[in-house]
Amino acid sequence: MTANNLAPLNPAHKTTLTELQLRFSERLMATASASELDSGLPVELNMFGGKPAQITSRLATYRGNLTAIWSQALKNVYPVLYQLVGEEFFGQMAREYGRRHPSTSGDLNEFGVSLATFLEDEELGVSADYPYFPDVARLEWLVHQAYYAEDKSTLHLSALISRFGAEFADASLELHPSCKLIVSDWASADIWLAHQNIGSGVFPSEIQHKNHILIHRQNWTPAVHVIDAASYAALRALSQGINLGQSLEVAVECDAGFLITERLQQWFQWELFCSDELNFKELL
Structure with a gap:
């Protein structure tokens, strides 16, 4: 099951806290499509109380905070890479990296372990234009x-x-x-x-x-x-x-x-x- 293809919660049974947390994290990692934004609240978010516009706005705030945390965590580890690519590109990179390589540790210091591999992904096109970026990232991780x-x-x-x-x-x-x-x-x-x-x-x-x-x-x-x-x-x-x-x-x-x-x-x-x-x- 992907973050953009979520099964709706079953109203026939009481939703557990774990299920709610999982669904919330999945929605944070998902990207809202144009049809979702036009139609209001996605059906899988019916677990939240409040008006659709309020819930959508609050989720956007949480997403922004999450991206900011990812960006700052990576910036602390990769200051040279940050200087090379600039604020805007680095923020976009952090957001995509966080989606593809979600943290598996409670220690944010370990969050950036896979960034060099991420930058080598041909789909991103970064290594094609800047082939030295992955090695700079690899060096900064060792530092x-x-x-x-x-x-x-x-x-x-x-x-x-x-x-x-x-x-x-x-x-x-x-x-x-x-x-x-x-x-x-x-x-x-x-x-x-x-x-x-x-x-x-x-x-x-x-x-x-x-x-x-x-x-x-x-x-x-x-x-x-x-x-x-x-x-x-x-x-x-x-x-x-x-x-x-x-x-x-x-x-x-x-x-x-x-x-x-x-x-x-x-x-x-x-x-x-x-x-x-x-x-x-x-x-x-």
């Missing part, structure tokens, strides 16, 4: 996740060396829960950075440019970095449980000029690793 990720104490390089000495390469490091790795075929990270109050703020001149991206949280502030392919490969290997030494070998295989010491110092400065679940494999 959102990084902000709300579990808090864990971080590991300092000096502590790692102090504990394991020359054998520190055999340690298996756990990435902090806020760390996210993603590869974009578009300059989605460069676009995101251009919309922050940091750096030059210049929109990238080349949009179709691959980005290897690291997202993490430091001092409760999410950060986005465009990293080289070798660093991405090493961090991906670490995330899969490969020890530090072998992960660095993966990076060197990817780029013979990979600067091991410089990158290690950078990673620890960014506080990418946890200190409470440090594993160490004894040498045979």
